[in-house]
Amino acid sequence: MKNNQQQNLQKGLMPRHVQFIALAGMIGTGIFKGSADTLNIAGPSVIVAYLIGGLLLFIIMAALGEMALAFPNLNVQHLVNKAFGFQVSYLIGWLYWINWILVTVVELLAAGSFLQYWFPSVPLWLLSFLCAVIIVGINLFQVKYYGELEFWFAGIKIIALIAFIILGLLLLLGLIPSNIQDPISNFTEHGGFFPHGLSGTFSAFLVVMFSYGGAELIGVAVTETKDAERVLPKIIKGAVWRVIIFYVFPIIIICGMMPWNKVTGQDSPFVQVFSSTGLPGAAHLMNFVLLTAVLSAANSGIYATSRTLFSMAQSEVAPKVLAKVSSKGIPVAGIMLTSIFILAGVYLAYLTPSQVIGYLMTIPGFTVMIIWIGICAAQLKLRPHYKNQPAFKVKWFPYSTIFALISLSIIFIGFLFNANNLIGTIVSVGTIAVLIILSFKYRKPKGNKIIA
Helix, strand or coil: CCCCHHHCCCCCECHHHHHHHHHHHHCCHHHHCHHHHHHHHHHHHHHHHHHHHHHHHHHHHHHHHHHHHHCCCCCHHHHHHHHHCHHHHHHHHHHHHHHHHHHHHHHHHHHHHHHCCCCCCCCHHHHHHHHHHHHHHHCCCCHHHHHHHHHHHHHHHHHHHHHHHHHHHHHHCCCCCCCCCCCCHHHHCCCCCCCCHHHHHHHCHHHHHHHHCCHHHHHHHHHHECCHHHHHHHHHHHHHHHHHHHHHHHHHHHHHHCCHHHCCCCCCHHHHHHHHHCCCCHHHHHHHHHHHHHHHHHHHHHHHHHHHHHHHHHCCCCCHHHHCCCCCCCCHHHHHHHHHHHHHHHHHHHHCCCCHHHHHHHHHHHHHHHHHHHHHHHHHHHHHHCCCCCCCCCCCCCHHHHHHHHHHHHHHHHHHCCHHHHHHHHHHHHHHHHHHHHHHHCCCCCCCCCCC
């Protein structure tokens, strides 16, 4: 690869930018709107699913951070290429791009649905289209400006979640007057803590994985991060416990403040909770926060898709034109290609406005698990071949990585045979089959592993 400005991304991201970019990718529709789905599937026991998912998340992020330090300037797709070569890299790279395309579309559709809280007569597709135009425009700025804007975007929703947790605890403890009489009964009645049994808890993992997907965005942003070796371990450790708190605590509060079977899914459970308290203006304020939250996640999604296309083009997994960047260091071609597919997602909202979010939310759960399985397998393969031992390593290797690999595989197989996930299964398996065929068709005769 030529070493000039036109073919290199700028290292314009500060440590705080990277940490908040990863948080922004993980804290979006999955918690603010998807929590309604997980509560309907599993009831209060969804808390268990979020905790187990958080443990797997930590192992994945630690494995990714270790590899990123052992092989500087290589992101997720590069690392898989180095471990397994062109064909697996082709599959994982394009799956990751498809995953983030779907996530971005879901976030933008969710933004449109939150806007409908104020503009109920405006169609979902039009509101989502306007949000898409704004987010694409933001990503055409230099990466340092994108990082700064995303820092504040993500900051709003993190502050809001903290405020929601504090306010919710005060309401549950009776320190603020409300119509909540017996919070504990909401966990024990209405079918109990496991209203749909362990199978219900297991079924919720698909949306939980969708929710936590975005952690690996650190492995994309590391190539544009200053002093990555020093800051990456802190970013990983800090991001994981924050995300677990921001998922588990709000779910506990929602379950305590209202029966889980009263969560409709039409509005965000967060807005429902505040509406039920009778606090003046609280629901409108929360809806505004939710809007900025999903726009933030969509912002991260466009960043992820454009940088994934850039790295795939570098390793000849995608057309070379996608490796070109502007004078500002922005992969404009990748952003434009992503925008075309986002418009296709908005068109789906035009066709089926009432069903599109639910359908699209299940598919990234499949792709996230495959990508996480690929990260675990790559670490197991590459660990013996480190030239320089990184300062940050996964504890209890290889047992922890093997545990995550087996757990994710079991969850993935379980979903494939779950009749409730039929549409997601067909789309996911069909996409994987097409990518495998294409990987053989476009296979380079001399192999093209990334050189560390």
